[in-house]
Amino acid sequence: MTVSDALLPAALRHRTSFVLARLAALSRMHCAERLATLGLNQHQHAILCCLDEFGPAIQRDVAARLDLDSGDLVSFLDRLQTAELIRRDRDPRDRRRQILTITQAGQRLLNQAETLLDEAEPELFAGLAAAEVEQLRALAAGVLTRHTAQAWRHQGAPA
Amino acid sequence: MTVSDALLPAALRHRTSFVLARLAALSRMHCAERLATLGLNQHQHAILCCLDEFGPAIQRDVAARLDLDSGDLVSFLDRLQTAELIRRDRDPRDRRRQILTITQAGQRLLNQAETLLDEAEPELFAGLAAAEVEQLRALAAGVLTRHTAQAWRHQGAPA
DNA sequence: CCTATTCATTGGCGATGCCAGCGATTGGTA
DNA sequence: TACCAATCGCTGGCATCGCCAATGAATAGG
Structure with missing residues (x-):
């Protein structure tokens, strides 16, 4: 029986959804802090992952993959683009589409981000x-x- | 190899913090929907749990227990009070304090909420x-x- | 051609979490 | 007793986030 066992009602401590929500909030804070030192938020990190792993893609597909609102994606991409972490090129065969490509700088930053997160998880899950x-x-x-x-x-x- | 394995980048699928965030979002939606049918949000449910399990308490202690902002707590309590799920009585020995007590109607609704959540979890965690x-x-x-x-x-x- | 659909983009809305400040009340101290 | 500091509840504001509607450019289909 630890201290926090006495703090929270048992009805909540034994509810998986509640515990998960708490842990996710903790995890979110923990990781968001690290990524912020690189100027990234979680979605931007995920976007870089996508482009790095699957290669160039149009915005619609990235949004579908990550289950992001296409409108929100735009603003994330704007910042990634001005930071020169990605390129946004019009598809010459369908000029509605923007082809997203991770740059070398983007890959370097992604590597840094992965390293940061790799270091963050042991600290977050200390005790396990x-x-x-x-x-x-x-x-x-x-x-x-x-x-x-x-x-x-x-x-x-x-x- | 399921379909979603192909959707998400492996770099994210293998990152515990990412998976947890996703699952928590799913869980949150799932449970919030159920509680909403009773006119409750997650915090209001947690508050009722607190008062039910530990008995009457002042707002400061409830906020500390649930790690809620005391300002936000006020608005949650307002709705709980107008719905007559809790009582808010001034402490005669320290007139700054409000003593929160769950009403019988509050306990009945809490029971309904617990039942709803008990039913929701198997559905949420189907497959496990x-x-x-x-x-x-x-x-x-x-x-x-x-x-x-x-x-x-x-x-x-x-x- | 003319219409419908797709894609990116913009803007707004509501919920949430966080923080600063304010009155009322109390406790401590000279 | 008189004053000062701290506590408690409350209000309001701000930034972020996820979601949805509407728009304009471009394409596809009849």
Whole structure:
């Protein structure tokens, strides 16, 4: 029985959704702080990941992948572009589209971000063994894939 | 390899903080919907839990317990009070304080809320066995208690 | 051609979390 | 007793975030 056990009502401590919300808020703060030192927010980091891993893509596809509002994506991209972390080129074959490409500077910053986050997680999950963290991640990911698969069935697959 | 595995970059799928944030957002939506049918938000539910489990308390202590901004607490309580789910009585021995008490109607609604959430979790965590959900909760709670204990050491214990 | 659709962009709305300041009240101290 | 500091609840403001509607440019289909 730790101190915080006495603080929170048992009805909340035993509710998975509540505990998850709390932990996510903690995790969010923790990671957002680190990324902020590089001038990135979480979505911008995710965008760089996308472009780095899947190569150049148009905004619509990035938004679909990350489940971002296309309007919000624009402002994130604006900052990434002015920081020269990405390029935004009109598709000559469909001039409505903007082809997003991560720059070398973007890749370098992404590497720094990944390093920062790699260092942040052990600190965030202090008290849990590495295997337990992986277990936590796997369980959470299991729930997620289940739901994203459902969303797929309901509204059809993005490109 | 499920469909969503192909959607998200591996760099994000393997990052615990990212997966947790996603799951928490999903969980939040899921639970907030249910509670909204009772006219409650998550904080109001938590407040009712507090008053039900620990008995009458002043606003300062409830805010400390739930880590809520005292200003925000006021507006939550206003709605709870007009709905007659709680009573707000001035402490005769310290007229600055308001003593919060859950009413019988509040307890009835809290029971309904708990039932709703009990039903919501299996649906939210479909695909995970009950034991796995508990494992997920326990792991998350472990990280949380660790951090709340740290916060205690740094800024002293609330009453 | 003319119409419908797609894509990026802009703007606004509501909810949330956080912080500063204000009155009322109390406690401590000279 | 008189004064000063601290506490408690309350108000208001600000920044962020996710979500949605509307617009303009460009394309696709009949």
